[in-house]
Structure formats: structure tokens, C-alpha cells
Amino acid sequence: MAKILVVDDEEPIRTLVSKILGKDGHEVMEAEDGVHACEAYQDAEIDLIITDLVMPRKNGIEMIMQLKKSHPDVKVIAISGGSGFSGQIDLLSVAQLLGARHIIKKPFTVDEIRAAVNDMLSY
Ligand SMILES: [Mg+2]
Numbered sequence: 165m166a167k168i169l170v171v172d173d174e175e176p177i178r179t180l181v182s183k184i185l186g187k188d189g190h191e192v193m194e195a196e197d198g199v200h201a202c203e204a205y206q207d208a209e210i211d212l213i214i215t216d217l218v219m220p221r222k223n224g225i226e227m228i229m230q231l232k233k234s235h236p237d238v239k240v241i242a243i244s245g246g247s248g249f250s251g252q253i254d255l256l257s258v259a260q261l262l263g264a265r266h267i268i269k270k271p272f273t274v275d276e277i278r279a280a281v282n283d284m285l286s287y
Contacts, residue, residue, distance in 0.1 A: 166285050167191045167209060171201040171224070172216035172243070177270075181214060181243075184274050185281065198222025202230055205238070212284050214277070217244040217255040225255060228262045238263075241280050245270040 168190050172178045175196070182192045193208060195201040197219045205213065213231075217224035224242060231238045242259035244267075256267040266280040 165189045165191065166211035166281075167193065168281070169193045169195060169201060169204055169208075169210045169213045170215075171195045171198070171213060171219070171227070173197055173219040174216070177216070177243075181277060184277055185214075188278065188281075190281075198224060198227030198230075201227055205231060205235070212239045212241070212281065214241045214243060214281070217242055217259060225258055225262065228259060228264060232263055239284050240264040241266045241268065241284060243268045243270060243272060 168185050170178050170181045170192055173196050178194045182194060185192050193204055193210070195204050199222045201213065201215065215224045215227065228240055240263060242256055242264040244256050256269065260267050265284060268276050268280060
């Protein structure tokens with residue numbers, strides 16, 4: 165079982181993902197934007213981050229870039245509806261280039277989340 169940080173500015177989505185992971189026996193922490201997520205990551209021994217990309221204050225792309233600098237091995241799953249700061253930019257592809265091993269499009273299924281988490285925790 166792992167300690168997982170769930171980051172999304174939409175509370176219902178955070179709660180949903182947390183419930184899925186909690187049911188699977190993981191310890192879950194939540195953050196509503198990249199600023200809180202970076203703080204939480206520094207303070208807790210987190211095994212995996214599942215993050216939204218479009219968020220106020222510090223978005224998911226900025227957050228991944230910052231964390232990768234100080235923690236190159238940080239494990240990230242990116243989830244997004246795809247409508248970014250520019251309609252021209254595919255944010256999930258950017259997240260993948262920055263090191264997110266799995267990218268998941270909203271709306272996601274429980275099985276997609278579970279499969280990505282299990283893969284991330286198995287290496
Ligand atoms: Mg969002």
C-alpha cells in the first residue's frame with residue numbers, strides 16, 4: 165500500500181479519486197492546487213502523485229517541473245479534460261514529456277485509475 169497525493173482544484177473529483185484509492189487500501193492526501201501539492205510533497209513521504217493539470221495558482225505542468233527539479237524520481241500520473249491555457253496545447257502530452265508516466269483523459273473510469281496506480285507502484 166502506498167501514500168498517494170491527489171491534486172485537483174475540483175473537489176468532487178478529488179473526493180472520487182481519494183475514495184477509489186482509499187478503498188484499495190492506500191493512504192490518501194489531497195491538495196487543491198500545485199502550490200499546496202508542492203508543500204505537501206516536501207513534508208510527507210509520498211509515493212505517487214495523481215494530478216489534474218488545469219488549476220489556479222500553480223497548474224499541474226508547473227508543479228511537475230518544480231518537483232522534477234528537486235526530486236527527479238517523483239512518480240506522476242496526470243489527469244486532464246484537455247482544455248488547457250491554450251486550445252492549441254495538448255497538456256497531457258506536455259505532462260508526458262515532462263515525465264508523467266501515465267496520462268488519463270477526463271472523464272476517466274475507476275479501472276483506468278486503478279491500472280495506472282498499480283503500474284506506477286510496481287516499478
Ligand atoms: Mg482543474
